[in-house]
Amino acid sequence: MQAIIAFILVFGSIVFFHELGHFIFAKRSGILVREFAIGFGPKILGIKRGETLYTIRLLPMGGYVRMAGEDMDTVELQPGYRIGFLLNDADEITRVVLNQNKQLPDMLFLEVEKADLLKGLWIEGYDEDEKLVRYSVARDAIIEENNQQTIIAPYDRTFNAKSLPKRTMTIFAGPLFNFILAVIFFSIIAFVQGIPTNDAVIANVVKDSPAQVAGVQKDDLVVAANGTAVKKWEQLSEVIQENAGKEITLDVKRDGEIKTVKVTPESKTVNKEKIGQIGIQYGIEYKKDPLMAIPYGFEQTYTFMVRIVEILGTLVTGSFTLDSLSGPVGIYKATEEVAKYGFMTLMSWAAMLSINLGIMNLLPLPALDGGRLLFFAYEAVRGKPIDKQKEGIIHFVGFALLMLLMIAVTWNDIQKFFF
Known part of the structure; x- marks a missing residue:
């Protein structure tokens, strides 16, 4: 779980x-x-807020935002369609019902001759008296088909x-x-x-290693190597690796005091290359800032x-x-x-x-x-x-x-x- x-x-x-x-x-x-979806495939959960449907879908392989005009989602009313529609106070169509058997209060009917639901926003056709009429369509009009409602998308909103x-x-x-x-x-x-400070803090010293023999201890902070200031662990590591078999001087901070130790890195072959090692391990420290x-x-x-x-x-x-x-x-x-x-x-x-x-x-x-x-x-x-x-x-x-x-x-x- x-x-x-x-x-x-x-x-x-x-x-x-x-x-x-x-x-x-x-x-x-x-x-x-039109839709903000997490996942693909069949819908598990869907909530409509405003003009957008928010869904969670079955297959956890991503998600998508479905925008008007991307998927050829423009509703086309072909000549001969018989539609029901509702008007607002400005005589604009606010709802188009494509189900001929559905009846709503104050619904009017029209046999479509021509329509433009993208740019012009109008529908022209013959009313019940077989008179050719044209109605403007509201920008937020709804098209309903098989109980599925879709908000029209004027061209400037695609x-x-x-x-x-x-x-x-x-x-x-x-x-x-x-x-x-x-x-x-x-x-x-x-x-x-x-x-992470990336400071040269020694987390552990290998037993009987050159570092332990030289007196290096756990929790020592190396501040200088061969007289050069050490700000990061990588700088210390570089000095040690480049001086195989050669004595180096380390300045370490221990209990608030600076101590100087001398240590000779052992020569080890790593990936066919000889590098120096003294037997110390890096310790990550964190600084809250x-x-x-x-x-x-x-x-x-x-x-x-x-x-x-x-x-x-x-x-x-x-x-x-x-x-x-x-x-x-x-x-x-x-x-x-x-x-x-x-x-x-x-x-x-x-x-x-x-x-x-x-x-x-x-x-x-x-x-x-x-x-x-x-x-x-x-x-x-x-x-x-x-x-x-x-x-x-x-x-x-x-x-x-x-x-x-x-x-x-x-x-x-x-x-x-x-x-």
Whole structure:
């Protein structure tokens, strides 16, 4: 149960924040958002608030924000349709009922001749007296069919009607919010747990090692090596490794006093290279500094972004395999292990996953945010967008291939962990 809760918290938070980025910038751009979904597939839970349906769906493979104009969701009233409708005080149609057998108070009827529910917002047809009439349609009119209600989307409220910068920012906001979430998580960790100092603090001294023989003790803080100030553990490690068989001088701080010891690193062969070792182990110390928590959050986020991009470089070299990828099952098993080490470790894991999701979504592949941004870049250079039908086909094929890859990765995870 603990693993399930941990997985829901981790996966749910990073997907929610990703889609929240799309949602907020879509709303700020004036785009009609039809649905905010966590997961894919059959709906488990749905709540309608305003013009948006908020849902949780069965398959935990991501989420989506469905915006008007993206999925060819414009309702078309063909000539010959017989519709029922309601009017407001300004004689504007506020509700169109396509079910001929449904009756509502004050409902009027019309046989459609022509209609424009996108730009002109009007319906023209023959009334009960067979007289040709035209009615304006309210911008928030509802179309009802088979008890399903859909708000019409005037053209200026569709995704494609917005300027290129607004569309770009709406799509880029998803990955951006993943990076912001990582900054928040790392900042919280730094605020609660403290910031690793990376000081050259000795956590342990190996018995009978050159360090113990020379008088180095546990909890000593090395402040200088061979007369050069030591600020980080890496500096001390570098001096020791470069002086195999040569005596070095260490200034250590112990009980508030500075003591000087001389030690000769042993020569060890590591990866066919001779390096010096004195038999000491690194100890992480944390320093609580609330003012540095947020800068630390940005620093850690940037560090992991660079690492993940370097790993993705294996896609170019071809040195990655299917085993190096993980789907929901692999993430669940990893989250199960991480959760054993406490909430702070789980939060750090969530931050890294959030960065990973953000970067993966920025890859210039169809069906991903990066693929859509690539089309926007093409539009900016060409001066006009690519044909929407062609773009739709490319995204559909990309999505299908992505789902096949996800199925393969998930099956590989199942075999790896359960067989």
